Amino acid sequence: MSDFPHTPPRFSATFTPAVNAEIRRAAASGIYDIRGGGTKRHLPHFDDLLFLGASISRYPLEGYREKCATDVWLGTRHAKKPIHLDIPVTIAGMSFGALSGPAKEALGRGASEAGTSTTTGDGGMTEEERGHSKTLVYQYLPSRYGMNPDDLRRADAIEVVVGQGAKPGGGGMLLGQKISDRVAMMRNLPKGIDQRSACRHPDWTGPDDLEIKIGELREITDWEKPIYVKIGGARPYYDTALAIKAGADVVVLDGMQGGTAATQDVFIEHVGMPILACIPQAVQALQDMGMHRKVQLIVSGGIRSGADVAKAMALGADAVAIGTAALIALGDNDPALEEEYQKLGSTAGAYDDWHEGRDPAGITTQDPELYKRFDPVLGGRRLKNYLKVMTLEAQTIARACGKNHLHNLEPEDLCALTMEAAAMARIPLAGTDWYPGKGGGM
Amino acid sequence: MQRFDLEAQGLRALNAALHALNGQTNETAWEVVNPKGSHSIAVGLDAPIELTVHGSTGYYCAGMNKQATIRVKGSAGPGLAENMMSGAVIVDGNASQYAGATGRGGLLVIKGDASSRCGVSMKGINIVVHGNIGHMSAFMAQSGNLVVLGDAGDALGDSLYEARLFVRGAVKSLGADCVEKEMRPEHLELLADLLKQGEAEHLAKPEEFKRYGSARNLYNFNIDNASAY
Ligand SMILES: Cc1cc2nc3c(=O)[nH]c(=O)nc-3n(C[C@H](O)[C@H](O)[C@H](O)COP(=O)(O)O)c2cc1C
Numbered sequence: 205m206s207d208f209p210h211t212p213p214r215f216s217a218t219f220t221p222a223v224n225a226e227i228r229r230a231a232a233s234g235i236y237d238i239r240g241g242g243t244k245r246h247l248p249h250f251d252d253l254l255f256l257g258a259s260i261s262r263y264p265l266e267g268y269r270e271k272c273a274t275d276v277w278l279g280t281r282h283a284k285k286p287i288h289l290d291i292p293v294t295i296a297g298m299s300f301g302a303l304s305g306p307a308k309e310a311l312g313r314g315a316s317e318a319g320t321s322t323t324t325g326d327g328g329m330t331e332e333e334r335g336h337s338k339t340l341v342y343q344y345l346p347s348r349y350g351m352n353p354d355d356l357r358r359a360d361a362i363e364v365v366v367g368q369g370a371k372p373g374g375g376g377m378l379l380g381q382k383i384s385d386r387v388a389m390m391r392n393l394p395k396g397i398d399q400r401s402a403c404r405h406p407d408w409t410g411p412d413d414l415e416i417k418i419g420e421l422r423e424i425t426d427w428e429k430p431i432y433v434k435i436g437g438a439r440p441y442y443d444t445a446l447a448i449k450a451g452a453d454v455v456v457l458d459g460m461q462g463g464t465a466a467t468q469d470v471f472i473e474h475v476g477m478p479i480l481a482c483i484p485q486a487v488q489a490l491q492d493m494g495m496h497r498k499v500q501l502i503v504s505g506g507i508r509s510g511a512d513v514a515k516a517m518a519l520g521a522d523a524v525a526i527g528t529a530a531l532i533a534l535g536d537n538d539p540a541l542e543e544e545y546q547k548l549g550s551t552a553g554a555y556d557d558w559h560e561g562r563d564p565a566g567i568t569t570q571d572p573e574l575y576k577r578f579d580p581v582l583g584g585r586r587l588k589n590y591l592k593v594m595t596l597e598a599q600t601i602a603r604a605c606g607k608n609h610l611h612n613l614e615p616e617d618l619c620a621l622t623m624e625a626a627a628m629a630r631i632p633l634a635g636t637d638w639y640p641g642k643g644g645g646m
Numbered sequence: 647m648q649r650f651d652l653e654a655q656g657l658r659a660l661n662a663a664l665h666a667l668n669g670q671t672n673e674t675a676w677e678v679v680n681p682k683g684s685h686s687i688a689v690g691l692d693a694p695i696e697l698t699v700h701g702s703t704g705y706y707c708a709g710m711n712k713q714a715t716i717r718v719k720g721s722a723g724p725g726l727a728e729n730m731m732s733g734a735v736i737v738d739g740n741a742s743q744y745a746g747a748t749g750r751g752g753l754l755v756i757k758g759d760a761s762s763r764c765g766v767s768m769k770g771i772n773i774v775v776h777g778n779i780g781h782m783s784a785f786m787a788q789s790g791n792l793v794v795l796g797d798a799g800d801a802l803g804d805s806l807y808e809a810r811l812f813v814r815g816a817v818k819s820l821g822a823d824c825v826e827k828e829m830r831p832e833h834l835e836l837l838a839d840l841l842k843q844g845e846a847e848h849l850a851k852p853e854e855f856k857r858y859g860s861a862r863n864l865y866n867f868n869i870d871n872a873s874a875y
Binding site (some may be wrong): 234235347349351352356379380391392394395397398400402406407408413416417419420423424425426427446 | 657658661662665667685686689690692704705706709710714724725728729731743744747748750766767769770784785789790805807808865866867870
């Protein structure tokens, strides 16, 4: 032994303890990591944008006194019965199966009280949701579980799902633990099996087919219902343009932060683009086709507050959708349940094993013992409160920018904090009139 | 007999007139002439009417049909009778891709050949094809019966769930998790009934068919089956 000092132990920045733990987990189990929720890595996001506020060159509106409207029309392009919402924050599609019946009911209650819509999901339409949602968007997915013309006609709008931000190019997954009798019946599958829904629609591929498919849905519903097309943030300029060409009334654009009920972690973390980078491309497509504000744009993926809503709208969106935030408002990941999260090997705030169906909050489960704990009336009230707070926050910002409607927010109201955000959002870096790529191509 | 000239009167007028009958129980007879390959002919019907289309149809003819009996005196384009709930659709000619896709009930009869993905994701429908079917037919088929008097293309019944497949001719290849199964008396009985319903009892006997179904090996994930997913 020499007397020289030893090199202290040094951890690799590549093979971190978390990476190594995942390698050991994969080696022991032979299955990739499946989880719920959205991307957990750090991404450029709305936090990297700021509002400038009004001063001498622009004057603000008086808080609480001068009007700042929040309503939005969706589906004005072709539908005989477009939708009118009081607030531009909608509830994203989350499947019955992933969520319990009472959780779906709570979403319907809260959204209706706040004056907005909810959306079905991969499991079809439930009575809980139709009964409690004043405005219900019915998803038309590759799996077509429970799809039928009666539900199509009693929906207020139809959303053709092409992709989801958490997994653009991926299909659905609901593991056997959550296929209860009722879920199995609605999906026409044996109980307890792992259910893998297809990633492509069974009866159309490509934009020309999509146009014909939309035509069929319009014919079946006598051209009454707005038809949305939902895309994951992959190639938003082209996908938005093709959706518009195919006849969509509304484009729903979900960035990679978007939550999921159950998807491979590798998919959630490595496929898709942040919503910040998606919005300007989609807006550009709408503008290039002369369709901005004629075909409405709803964006989602990591929206948490009225500030996020206002920023998304300033970038050109007509409305937003929330998934994860709505579940948290209902009580998901509440520290009050810490002891139970610990028992599941997790901790409040990090719990994402929604696919296992053992959610102590009773939201992402089909176990009656667990979902009985969840009170849909209370959950609905909490969601309503949260939606109202978000709206008030967005109005506060809009008034400070001198806007009498949230839709009047504009890119000129923003500046970017980082070069990345400036480049992605096409918003000048704070203190400059420049963003990377300005004056160049896309 | 109601006669509708699709070329002169237009698709919207046709479907609107047919939807006006939805929920009614009176059987009426309709004839559509000059379809000229139009898409979405007679979609979303929900009344026990008899409708005959004289000529060939485009995409999604009879989509989401309930109760109605729709005959096509010609061939049908992609997505014929997609997501049918009940009733019957009978095509004299051939059908393009995805015939009977996601169908939940009723009877689809194709007297010619059907193309690829016939019965994809079927959920309870009965399909009888007098001719051959193309590749990837009955992909992810969940339930219902597919009867084929001719041959089947590649990857029949890939990732199949509980649907039953009966093929009289050659099967080019079976998809992942699809296997030949024993034909038991109850299957012969079922087949006899389906052949009769499918206007094919004079063309084939139940004993001439083989039965295919799910091996159920992919029902719960197992890494050693990874190459099959
Ligand atoms: C529990 C859960 C279930 C979901 N189920 C569906 C679904 O069935 N169909 C769909 O298009 N998107 C589904 N999504 C995605 C949402 O519609 C939405 O795109 C996403 O949650 C938005 O991002 P956010 O969670 O960050 O708000 C689901 C999301 C969650 C959290």
